[in-house]
Every structure is written in structure tokens, then in C-alpha cells.
Amino acid sequence: MGKGLSKTLFQVENLFCERDERILFEDLSFNISSGEIVQVEGQNGSGKTTLLRILSGLSNNFEGDLYWQGEPLADVRDDYKRQLLYFGHHPGVKAILSPEENLRWYVAMHPGMRANSIADALDKVGLSGFEDVPCHTLSAGQNRRVSLARLYLSNARLWILDEPFTAIDKKGVAEKEQLILDHANKGGSVILTTHHELAMGDKVRRLNLDEMAGT
Amino acid sequence: MSENKKWMPRWFYQLASPRWSYEIMGKLLPGFAVAATLLLIGGIIWALAFAPEDYQQGNSFRIIYIHVPSAILAQSCYMLMAVAGAIGLIWKMKVADMVAKSCAPIGASIAILALATGAIWGKPTWGSWWVWDARLTSMLILLFLYLGVIALHSAIESEATAAQSSAVLALVGLVNIPIIKYSVDWWNTLHQPATFTLTERPAMPAEMWVPLLIMVIGFYCFFAVSLMMRTRNEILHRERRSSWVRELIEKR
């Protein structure tokens, strides 16, 4: 799959966004190529989460153009959604469902996924033995692991991860970093925010919102 | 610019510019203001002093010269609000959002005026201040719809989200208005078979309906004036950090 490496997957042009009378970013343009890992940096309140929500298509309060594989995002939204995995502030885990039920629902929402690998994915995030207990009996870190198990199920090309390592232990972080690297090596792209020092730091392109805001 | 935008006329895109809209409304305002003043004063004098008395109700019927135009206007205002909201929703046009936002309080006040005049008219006609007459009930529900839009708009802090949400609600209301009207009319015939409403009478002599028509047009002009003033204020408020608004303020 090496041939697609330099191909631009996602393109952002002249992005402008203001929130509560404050301009978060202006004239923000960048590309994400296949096989690239982009880390969005910035102080608290610099708009990292807002940017990721805009890129995912959740937020439409912005001006500017987004392109997915060269096409305007609005024209290819269905295809984009099929190839996107978004991990947000809220893990998207129902407290009164078990980890397995949560993932089963997620698979139903994403027809490209394989339901038979759910047990496998839960095993990989260290939740085997917890498949059938309600998620509200699990710890915060375990709940986030349930959500991170989606990374093992997904065929998505673009991963948008907002603080994926919060409340995850060291071993877990190392495993997820490896997973992200593997994904990039297979030609997928990742855009993430995190406060962790990444061990894979040298393979990551950094995008600093504080510098880009300029003014 | 993508393909589907090309067929829209040019003025449509100019409307999208707050500055252009602000200026064009500034030019239109005086004309409408003069027309509204002349029509309303002329219409009132004609209606109150020269139009003939009603053979059944005497002079009390003259309140229709306020009641009917406000009732008509309250309905068209809702329609305008919903259409402007839809334009804002589909084309992300800020000015349309501002027009929709400005419509709501004006429409609500006009609906209140229609209800108040209806109630005052009801006292000599039916002998009580309030009657569950089909028109009055529909107007009351229309007022509720306005209040819902206003409440939703003020509950949402983000200006953009508030505009979009209210637009959806206004459109839902627009679809529902005919259903509500039909159901209320039907309900009314069931419960009050012999209601007497003046405006439904087929033959109204010209001396009566011409001043009414003048009042209706006058009300529309007045509405245009207040809508443009409100929208202009809204534009200034929302664009207060842009350079052209700052220049405008410095000039004063």
C-alpha cells in the first residue's frame, strides 16, 4: 500500500472560526496526506477540540473549504463518514449497556465493520472478562478503553482522536501509539490532540494553533 | 463557486453581504416611512370619519380597520420569518438569519395587537371580552408559535445555533399553521354553530373596503419600516468588529 503514501487525503483551506466573539483561527490551511500522523497543539481554549469537531463534520459553524480526497466534503459526505473514525471528549459509551452491547451498536451504525471481532477487540484493550458487566461498574479508564476498542474494529482511513489517552495507563498508551503507527504505515491518517509526551514523537507532524492564529 | 449556485441572480448574493444590505435598507427606509405615515393617517381618517356605519354594529365595527390589517400582517410576518430562516439555513446567509430574528418580536406584537383589538371588538358585539371564536383562537395559537420561536432563540447562547434552531422551529410551525387553522375552524363549527363574524360577510360596500385596503397596505409599509430598522440594528450589532461598522461609528 506504499504507493498512496504521499496522496493528500484531507485538505483544509482558509478555515475561519469564531466562538463567543473570539476568533479561534483565521486563514488556517493545511493538508493531511495518507500515512501521516498530525498532532494538533495549542493552549487550553485555543480551539483544538473545535477544529477536530469541524474536521469530523460535527460542527458547521465555520467558514472555509474542506476537501476529502480532492472533492468538496459536502459532496462526498457519505463516503467520508464511512472512512472516518471519531473519538471525542465523550467516549460514546452507554453506561447501562455492557462493553459488548456498546460495540455491537457501534458496528450496527457502521456497516463496514465486522461484528465477529468484537470479543477480539475487547481482549486487545484488556477488557476480556468484562464483556457482560454494565459499563457504569467500570472505571473511567476502562470506559474509555471500551471506546478505544473501536480502533481495532474499524476500517476507517482517517482517525480523528481528541485526547485519546486521557485516563489510560502507560501500557495502554504504548499499545495505542503502536496501533496508530501501524495504521499510518498501512496508509491511513491520524489527526489527534493529546497532552501526553508521545514516544512516537519524531514520526508526528505538529500543527500549533497558537502560532497559526497569529494575531 | 459550485455548480448549483450559478443560477441564482446576482442581487441574491449581494444580499448576503451585511454591508450591502445595511446600505440598501438605509436607502429604502425613508420611502417606506413616508408611505406608511401617509397611508396610515389617511386611512385612519377615512375609516373613522368618512366610512359608513355598519347597519348592525354601528360605529363599533370600525375597529376592524386595525384588527383585520394586524391579523393579516401577523400571518404574513410568520411566513416571512420561516422563509428567511430557511434561506439562512440552506445558504448560510447571515442577513437572512438577522431578518428572521427581527421578524419574531414584531410579529408577536402585531399578533397581540390583533388579539387586543379582537377582544375590544368582542365586548360590544358578543357582550364579553373573550370569545373562543375560530379567528381569535387561531391568532392566539399563532402568538404561541411566535413566543416559542422567541423563547428558543433567547435560550441558545450561540448566535448561529440559535438562528438555525429557530429557523427549523419556524418551518415546522409554518407546515402546521394550515393544519391548526383547519382544525380550529372545524372545532369552532362544532361548538359554536351560529357565530357571527363581520369580516366573513360577502358584500362589503366599496366605501368600507377601500379604506380597509389602504390600512392593510399602510400596515405592510409600517412593518417594512420597523423590520428594516431592526435588521439594520442587528447588522450593526453583529458586525460591530468589522472595519466598515467602525468607520461608520467614527464618522458620527
Added chain:
Amino acid sequence: MEQILTNERSDSAENTLMGLFWAVLKRDLMLAYRKKSDLFNPLVFFLMVATLFPLGVSPEPDFLAEVAPGVVWVAALLATLLSMDSLFRSDFEDGTLEQTLLSPQPLFVIVLSKVLAHWMMSGLPLTLLAPLLGVMLFLPAEGMSGLMLSLLLGTPTLSLVGAIGAALTVGLRKGGVLISLLVLPLYIPVLIFGTSAVQAAVTGLPLAGFFALLGAMLALGVVMAPLAIAAALRISVSG
């Protein structure tokens, strides 16, 4: 990577749509079953409101029999309204609503399925409970079938329209009161025809016309409301 994608999407579209509909319905019913208070509170409220009328106005059987259709319908309407706020709120709070909006599956189907699940947990039990209220309020026996049928046809419309309000206010902390303001005026046609159907049943007038009207409103609601709900959800999550 792309190979996997094409292999997995071989199911026929109809099959997956029905599958999606059932998956969402099953999940929401399971959630409601595990959190029973959401199921019972509107029913208890329904009973209580109906009790207030004899206490507040008059326990006279003749009077109660006359107002019973309206009272039961108003109580059902308020109980539905009460249950509406929870429809999207927990999904919004734990982030599953975001995931729903980001899924490639058609939102129209998901929303319709969620509203159906909500109705099965609110409107349907209300309909089944209604005869009890009818008895308490001395509704003549001839009116019972009319009452239940009109509620059966009318409450899904209430759920659909109420869901628009729920979707519009899901991002707001104090959504509950606001929903009532937004939605109550839109409930009026259903209330009018629902009550009239019961009154007609009591007096022995033909009923088909009322049910046709209630059915027409339901059909319109099924087609139009999910569009508005989907748009409102996108706006609420975006804001």
C-alpha cells in the same frame, strides 16, 4: 484496507436498512427496560393529572362524564410531553449521539426507529392505561373503544412532534420547560380531533372520519418529522 470495505458492503440496501431499524429499536427498548423509572414516571403522572380534575372541579358523575374525553386526552398529551426530554438527552450527554450523527447510516431511519421505541415506552402504555382513567372519570362504556383507538392513532404523532422539540433543546441544560413551550401549540390539532373522536364515540356518531384525520396527521408526521428532527439534532450537536 479498501478491499475490506468493498467486501463488507455486499448486503442489499433494504436488508441493512431494516437491520439498522431493528438494531436501534432493540437498543432503545433495552435501555428503557433497564432504566424503568423513565417508563413509569409518565404513567404515574398520567394517573395523577386525571385525579386532579374530580378533586379540583367536581366529582359529579354527569359532569365528569362530559369532560372525560378532554381530560384523558390533555393528561396523555402532558404525560407524553413529560417523557419527551429524555429521548435524546442521555445520548447527547454520553456522546453516543455524536457517533450516531457521524455514522454513514441514514439518520432518517435511525430517528424514526428511536421515536418508535419512545412511543412503545410512552404512548402505547398510556393508551393501554386509558380505560382505567375512563372508568375513574365515568366515561360511558361506548366511548372506551373510541378513546383507545384515538390515542393509538394520536400518540405516535405526539411523539413525533415532541421529538422535534426534544431535538431542538437537547443541547440546553434547561430543556424541559422549553420543550413544552415549543411543542404544545403544535399538539392542538391532535388534541382537537382526538377529543372529538371520543365525544363522537360517546354520542354514537360515525368515527371513521376522525380516525382518517388522525391517520393523515400521523402519516404526515412520519414523513416530515424525522427530517426536522434530523436537522435539529445536527444543529444542536454542532452548537
